[in-house]
Amino acid sequence: xxxxxxxxxxxxxxxxxxxxxxxxxxxxxxxxxxxxxxxxxxxxxxxxxxxxxxxxxxxxxxxxxxxxxxxxxxxxxxxxxxxxxxxxxxxxxxxxxxxxxxxxxxxxxxxxxxxxxxxxxxxxxxxxxxxxxxxxxxxxxxxxxxxxxxxxxxxxxxxxxxxxxxxxxxxxxxxxxxxxxxxxxxxxxxxxxxxxxxxxxxxxxxxxxxxxxxxxxxxxxxxxxxxxxxxxxxxxxxx
Numbered sequence: 566x567x568x569x570x571x572x573x574x575x576x577x578x579x580x581x582x583x584x585x586x587x588x589x590x591x592x593x594x595x596x597x598x599x600x601x602x603x604x605x606x607x608x609x610x611x612x613x614x615x616x617x618x619x620x621x622x623x624x625x626x627x628x629x630x631x632x633x634x635x636x637x638x639x640x641x642x643x644x645x646x647x648x649x650x651x652x653x654x655x656x657x658x659x660x661x662x663x664x665x666x667x668x669x670x671x672x673x674x675x676x677x678x679x680x681x682x683x684x685x686x687x688x689x690x691x692x693x694x695x696x697x698x699x700x701x702x703x704x705x706x707x708x709x710x711x712x713x714x715x716x717x718x719x720x721x722x723x724x725x726x727x728x729x730x731x732x733x734x735x736x737x738x739x740x741x742x743x744x745x746x747x748x749x750x751x752x753x754x755x756x757x758x759x760x761x762x763x764x765x766x767x768x769x770x771x772x773x774x775x776x777x778x779x780x781x782x783x784x785x786x787x788x789x790x791x792x793x794x795x796x797x798x799x800x801x802x803x804x
Contacts, residue, residue, distance in 0.1 A: 573621045576784075578736050581710065584778055585621075587614055590641045590678070591746050591781045594618055595738050597730055599707025602631040605652075606728050606738045607780075608645035610675065611684045612691070615645025632705060634714055635695060636740025636780060637722040638663050639752075640675040644688035655703065656695030657716040657724035664694040699726055715770060717742070719756040720763035721749065729770045737771040738778050743790055745782025749797060757801040764794035 570576065570583040577583050581598035587609050595606040603626060608615045622630050635643050635656045643664070646654060656664075664671075668689045675685035697703070703714045711731065718725030721741045728738040741750065742763055751757050771777060773787045798804060 570625065573625055575621070575625070578776065578778065578784070579730075579732055579734075582730060582736060583625075584738075585618070586781075587641075592641045593738075593778060593780055595728075595778060596622055596626070596630075597707065597710070597712055597728070598626060598628075599710035601708025602705070603628055604632040604634060604705060604707060604712055604728070605630045605649070606634050607636050607642040607740070608633060608649070610641040610644050610680060610688075612645060612648050612688045613684070615648030618645065619648050632707070634705075634712075634726060634728055634738075635660065636727070636738070637718070637725050638667070638671075638754075639722065639741070640671050640678070640680070640685070640689075642740070642780070644671065644675065644685075644692065646693040647688065647691040653697060654693055654695045655697045655699060655705075655714055655726070657718060657726040658698040658700045660724040660726075661694040661696075661698055663724065664692050668692050713770070715766070717763045717766040717770075718759065719754075720760040721751070722754045723756065725763060727767060727770070729775075735771050735775040736778060737767060737775050739767060739780060739790075741780035742767060743777055743779040743785065743793060745779045745785055745789070747781060749793065751801075757797070758803050760801065761794050761798040761803055764790055764797070768794075 584595035
């Protein structure tokens with residue numbers, strides 16, 4: 566597949582894979598392309614961002630996004646989902662009920678972090694809950710390419726979903742379990758005592774040679790993830 570990711574402000578991660586660091590909160594969205602389907606990991610913080618990502622995916626690939634995986638239920642990762650129609654949406658178990666009942670909380674969080682009241686209300690009013698919930702692991706077949714979705718939380722949030730794309734090297738989409746452009750954030754829905762174990766699981770999935778893509782910041786390696794795991798363990802007093 567010959568696509569110029571960089572022309573659209575995306576970073577190429579490998580054959581048929583790329584990610585973009587969105588402005589504002591530096592949140593990652595990523596695309597994984599197979600012969601029959603296109604997976605988008607996270608959707609941005611507004612309907613406008615979601616629509617822009619949708620348009621860029623169409624321009625880059627000549628195809629529409631068919632699957633969406635949501636890393637966790639924070640506004641800067643999920644509020645763009647309604648810009649995509651006819652897609653299958655995946656999230657960690659329990660996330661669907663949370664989003665269905667939590668539009669007001671999403672709105673409040675978005676405004677508290679600096680999103681305009683108009684943009685927050687517009688997106689929270691049409692928030693899309695996952696159609697499929699991942700309890701342990703779920704393999705998506707995109708046609709000649711499989712992606713493993715793994716529920717490794719709770720940790721950064723109560724519902725943390727990562728994606729492993731096998732290859733040489735493998736690529737792990739980490740959500741906010743890993744952050745590079747700032748310190749990991751433990752909000753009210755975090756479960757700090759479980760966070761180091763979630764990163765152990767992440768490292769077991771990807772291995773030493775994988776590329777790890779944080780929810781915010783530059784791509785990192787296993788050594789970075791392990792060091793962040795050890796800092797969190799020390800900070801929260803867990804082994």
